[in-house]
Amino acid sequence: GQNIDQPTEMTATEGAIVQINCTYQTSGFNGLFWYQQHAGEAPTFLSYNVLDGLEEKGRFSSFLSRSKGYSYLLLKELQMKDSASYLCAVRGANDYKLSFGAGTTVTVRA
């Protein structure tokens, strides 16, 4: 099975940087995904890591350490529209289904 942990809530100021950590214990691993979900909407893809290291995409970066079972999502130059839930998800090795954490609600304040 999969056990995925991430903080429940984080608050940051507009223009600042926030780092959302995710730790996982899984029976199989074939990649880690980060999704953004605004209230009442579908999750939208942000980033994907399958090898160790940092993936950068604009204001968003994601890091993975497979040996430590650890990932983080870094949000830079925060904007009010970044207020949302951020979901960490691990993909299984054989079935490719996603196992999600409970999500981290990020609130950006002016």
Added chain:
Amino acid sequence: DTGVSQDPRHKITKRGQNVTFRCDPISEHNRLYWYRQTLGQGPEFLTYFQNEAQLEKSRLLSDRFSAERPKGSFSTLEIQRTEQGDSAMYLCASSLEAGGKQYFGPGTRLTVT
């Protein structure tokens, strides 16, 4: 590419009634997944299809739940004899291939009264 669509977006039903939801994946995506999400939680896997074949069902999916993808395109999820505990957002996702990125639909929010 019009994205994944789901219908209806909202459904309110009385306990004991049957409901059916539809998901239209992105064209040519051969993988289709169903997830369920309750408030404050991440989506939980329910089942998935490779073309028309249902390859796995979660233990969350009781005998009251059934899913089909008859022609390998759209899929339906039926819940029989609904219970209040079935109230949730039901999300559908599709991917081009087994290892591809999953794109989510807007979801169907079910409320059982």
